[in-house]
Amino acid sequence: MTERQPDQVSSPEPAASPLALQLGLGRAVVLHVDDLGMCHGSNAAFLELAASGFVTCGSVMVPCPWFREIAEAGAADPSLDIGVHLTLTSEWEHYRWSPISTRSRASGLIDPDGYFWRNVEQLRRHLEVEAAEAELRAQIEQALAAGLRPTHIDAHMAAAMLPELLPCHLALAREYGLVPVLPRRIGFAPDPELYERAIVAIEESGLLLPDGIRGTLPVEADATRAGYRRMFETLPAGVTHVALHCTKPGEIEAIAPAHAGWRTREYALFAEGAVRGWCREGGIAAIGYRALQPLWPVC
Numbered sequence: 280m281t282e283r284q285p286d287q288v289s290s291p292e293p294a295a296s297p298l299a300l301q302l303g304l305g306r307a308v309v310l311h312v313d314d315l316g317m318c319h320g321s322n323a324a325f326l327e328l329a330a331s332g333f334v335t336c337g338s339v340m341v342p343c344p345w346f347r348e349i350a351e352a353g354a355a356d357p358s359l360d361i362g363v364h365l366t367l368t369s370e371w372e373h374y375r376w377s378p379i380s381t382r383s384r385a386s387g388l389i390d391p392d393g394y395f396w397r398n399v400e401q402l403r404r405h406l407e408v409e410a411a412e413a414e415l416r417a418q419i420e421q422a423l424a425a426g427l428r429p430t431h432i433d434a435h436m437a438a439a440m441l442p443e444l445l446p447c448h449l450a451l452a453r454e455y456g457l458v459p460v461l462p463r464r465i466g467f468a469p470d471p472e473l474y475e476r477a478i479v480a481i482e483e484s485g486l487l488l489p490d491g492i493r494g495t496l497p498v499e500a501d502a503t504r505a506g507y508r509r510m511f512e513t514l515p516a517g518v519t520h521v522a523l524h525c526t527k528p529g530e531i532e533a534i535a536p537a538h539a540g541w542r543t544r545e546y547a548l549f550a551e552g553a554v555r556g557w558c559r560e561g562g563i564a565a566i567g568y569r570a571l572q573p574l575w576p577v578c
Contacts, residue, residue: 296517299517304566308566309489309565310336311338311433314338315361316349317343321542322352334525335360335565336360338363339364340435367438370397388407399436406443430569432448432458442473462488463491487571490518491515492521492522493510500544511554
């Protein structure tokens, strides 16, 4: 969910978290790195942080240029908790990617330059649901063919949370036995009313979801440490998904100059172990989606 900014303060929580109760936890956090495969720096940051136990999981953008690097690493190390970052948009100015399932403009997935549309609003105006569904399936299948054993699916820039695509999103999760990262409380759903109805239906079927979401802080260097410390000290009860964008310096400064500082400073803060320390101090359990995947059996 690339810096679309998941709500930093969730809406009021219900009295209890079904997922936390199932896991026997009070407060838990999923330390999740988005955008794997987007560039080498994102792959390198994730692999380093995961090896140190400073993050718990991440998700890959299959259409992106550096997908093969992270796929090879994930195939070689089955302990890595990796999902598929369902991708239907390509936002950066000069660094772009395209669908893997089609080159047809009639698909509604491709902009005049030959890439995915830059934002969700453009995508929705041109959306052909069947073509989008075929692309999402192709991305999961390519991840599997590359040797990955994904644990979950989530939505880049919330595109696969569009109301037209939510049924497919859930169907793919059930078919492949993947946890859908559809938090019970979010502030950025493309259609909040439909999203809420979908969540209610999922929970009524007996399946469990994370409770809320927070994400990368778009703050200046002098506010980084205090901002992240506040984020983790104020996590609510239940299971919170934290959508991170940790990236090592290098290419990101050219790819996304306005966002590079947030991403590289976030990486540095996690790499020094600060966030793990704050979680321990607060009695916050750090979990990944591998622990939750048995709750989403293949249908």
